[in-house]
Amino acid sequence: MTHETRQALTPRQQEAFDFIKANACLYGPTVREVAAGMSIRNHNAAARHIEQLEAKGYIRRIPNKARGIEVIA
DSSP: OOTTSOOOOOHHHHHHHHHHHHTOSSSOOOHHHHHHHTTOSOHHHHHHHHHHHHHTTSEEEOTTOTTOEEEOO
16 A cells, blocks of 8 residues: 555544654654553553554554564655
8 A cells, every 4th residue: 555545544543653653763662652652541542543553554563573663654
């Protein structure tokens, strides 16, 4: 999926994506770090935002790798 055909993000998904982009220099942030960066207490809510970002083609998660979130250019 190219970024021209990506689905639009909700404001909270955009917030999560912006946080991931800003904090994915050498390795991706953890779900807890994303939650903290978005001021979310529930880590499951942050995980759902991350899942939606992956489903919409904004990020890729590398299986079985800690901090395995990668921003797709």
